[in-house]
Amino acid sequence: xxxxxxxxxxxxxxxxxxxxxxxxxxxxxxxxxxxxxxxxxxxxxxxxxxxxxxxxxxxxxxxxxxxxxxxxxxxxxxxxxxxxxxxxxxxxxxxxxxxxxxxxxxxxxxxxxxxxxxxxxxxxxxxxxxxxxxxxxxxxxxxxxxxxxxxxxxxxxxxxxxxxxxxxxxxxxxxxxxxxxxxxxxxxxxxxxxxxxxxxxxxxxxxxxxxxxxxxxxxxxxxxxxxxxxxxxxxxxxxxxxxxxxxxxxxxxxxxxxxxxxxxxxxxxxxxxxxxxx
Amino acid sequence: xxxxxxxxxxxxxxxxxxxxxxxxxxxxxxxxxxxxxxxxxxxxxxxxxxxxxxxxxxxxxxxxxxxxxxxxxxxxxxxxxxxxxxxxxxxxxxxxxxxxxxxxxxxxxxxxxxxxxxxxxxxxxxxxxxxxxxxxxxxxxxxxxxxxxxxxxxxxxxxxxxxxxxxxxxx
Numbered sequence: 062x063x064x065x066x067x068x069x070x071x072x073x074x075x076x077x078x079x080x081x082x083x084x085x086x087x088x089x090x091x092x093x094x095x096x097x098x099x100x101x102x103x104x105x106x107x108x109x110x111x112x113x114x115x116x117x118x119x120x121x122x123x124x125x126x127x128x129x130x131x132x133x134x135x136x137x138x139x140x141x142x143x144x145x146x147x148x149x150x151x152x153x154x155x156x157x158x159x160x161x162x163x164x165x166x167x168x169x170x171x172x173x174x175x176x177x178x179x180x181x182x183x184x185x186x187x188x189x190x191x192x193x194x195x196x197x198x199x200x201x202x203x204x205x206x207x208x209x210x211x212x213x214x215x216x217x218x219x220x221x222x223x224x225x226x227x228x229x230x231x232x233x234x235x236x237x238x239x240x241x242x243x244x245x246x247x248x249x250x251x252x253x254x255x256x257x258x259x260x261x262x263x264x265x266x267x268x269x270x271x272x273x274x275x276x277x278x279x280x281x282x283x284x285x286x287x288x289x290x291x292x293x294x295x296x297x298x299x300x301x302x303x304x305x306x307x308x309x310x311x312x313x314x315x316x317x318x319x320x321x322x323x324x325x326x327x328x329x330x331x332x333x334x335x336x337x338x339x
Numbered sequence: 340x341x342x343x344x345x346x347x348x349x350x351x352x353x354x355x356x357x358x359x360x361x362x363x364x365x366x367x368x369x370x371x372x373x374x375x376x377x378x379x380x381x382x383x384x385x386x387x388x389x390x391x392x393x394x395x396x397x398x399x400x401x402x403x404x405x406x407x408x409x410x411x412x413x414x415x416x417x418x419x420x421x422x423x424x425x426x427x428x429x430x431x432x433x434x435x436x437x438x439x440x441x442x443x444x445x446x447x448x449x450x451x452x453x454x455x456x457x458x459x460x461x462x463x464x465x466x467x468x469x470x471x472x473x474x475x476x477x478x479x480x481x482x483x484x485x486x487x488x489x490x491x492x493x494x495x496x497x498x499x500x501x502x503x504x505x506x507x508x509x510x
Contacts, residue, residue, distance in 0.1 A: 071387040071420070078394045078416040085398065085409030086459060096408050103402040107357070110350075114358035121359070189361045191369045191449075191471040192456060192463065195405040223405060231405050238462035260464035261367050324364065 101226050111186070177293060178333040180204050184326060185229065194237035194258070196220070198329060201228040209291050211332045217297035217320030218243065218284060219329050234323055235298070236262045244285035245298050250274045253285045256298060256317060264299055264317040271312055276304050282317060293332065344493040345380065349396045352376040352486070357403070368471040370478035371449070373400050377415040378422050378444045378479070379486045382437065383494060386423025393419030407459045414455060418448040438480045445479040446472050
């Protein structure tokens with residue numbers, strides 16, 4: 062085939078494929094049925110292949126992690142043992158305070174996180190690309206899961222249900238820049254702000270913390286649980302790692318490390334309350 | 340038959356991305372073998388087949404992601420076609436040039452995806468981009484030779500790049 066004719070056909074194919082991509086983008090933007098159906102179908106079709114792939118890959122991954130992370134694991138182990146000793150001392154006191162807090166909230170007809178029905182789910186897939194900030198869990202609509210529900214671990218807030226696909230659901234991590242803000246409260250001062258996803262897997266609080274509030278590195282943040290919030294009060298969100306004044310010098314901007322280890326999470330708890338959980 | 344073999348290689352690349360590559364993170368970035376597949380098919384064939392391979396695998400990947408469906412397909416279509424066209428413009432065959440082409444195409448593809456994502460309403464943190472672009476370029480360059488060998492085998496001797504009858508990357 063002559064070169065010019067081949068180039069012409071190639072350009073024609075390119076235009077067709079670009080138009081097809083834009084059509085799919087439009088259909089997905091409108092949240093139409095065909096794209097959702099295709100998502101569900103492909104997820105189901107690939108599921109056994111993924112299981113086999115993971116079964117094959119896991120020993121190699123473990124071996125690689127063992128080789129590359131041995132020293133880190135040793136240091137982490139020592140650090141965790143030290144932290145465990147500290148936590149054991151605080152545990153009894155914390156339990157007593159939690160129970161007292163729950164009693165007081167019940168007496169005042171306020172919602173108690175422990176009373177919210179919940180379901181435990183296993184992570185079946187982590188983020189797939191550098192721009193993906195979602196996890197897939199093995200529970201879906203049949204388990205009462207709906208879009209917007211809070212997802213937590215024992216360590217703290219992980220994210221929210223973003224999409225429910227039959228027996229599976231996708232969780233949008235709190236570090237996603239497009240995650241709707243989470244109302245947070247500084248444990249020490251009680252100041253309330255709004256945390257949003259930031260770069261490098263962190264959160265940033267830029268609203269609500271006045272310049273006069275003393276905030277120190279290492280201070281903890283929990284969900285504020287203000288009215289109509291999807292997140293009940295008191296769930297650990299993260300720890301302050303950096304404090305800076307905002308541009309107008311009226312408030313403070315906080316960089317926050319998430320409380321839950323979002324890279325290593327294996328199981329999560331979905332709080333089965335989709336509105337007014339605060 | 341050739342298309343079937345190529346589709347099988349694409350499926351294996353997709354499964355590798357899902358099971359082995361995606362869990363690997365360096366400075367918050369993850370390698371991208373799906374992008375590499377589009378680049379390699381384009382290098383071993385022609386712009387048209389590169390664009391078709393990029394579109395097909397990109398669309399399959401899109402349906403597994405939570406980002407707008409069609410975004411990866413559009414990016415890989417353009418990358419596949421661009422690499423095939425750029426390859427035709429290269430005059431001298433060299434392993435260094437082919438590695439450089441993979442690295443540059445990987446960087447361009449990642450930046451193109453980020454740019455298109457912003458256009459379609461996805462927030463991208465600009466501060467994360469240098470690490471992502473750098474990692475994708477390096478890993479793709481390293482993996483390009485074995486993947487090219489696999490793609491070449493799946494094509495068979497008679498179905499490789501018709502461009503100037505011989506690919507400039509082949510000895």
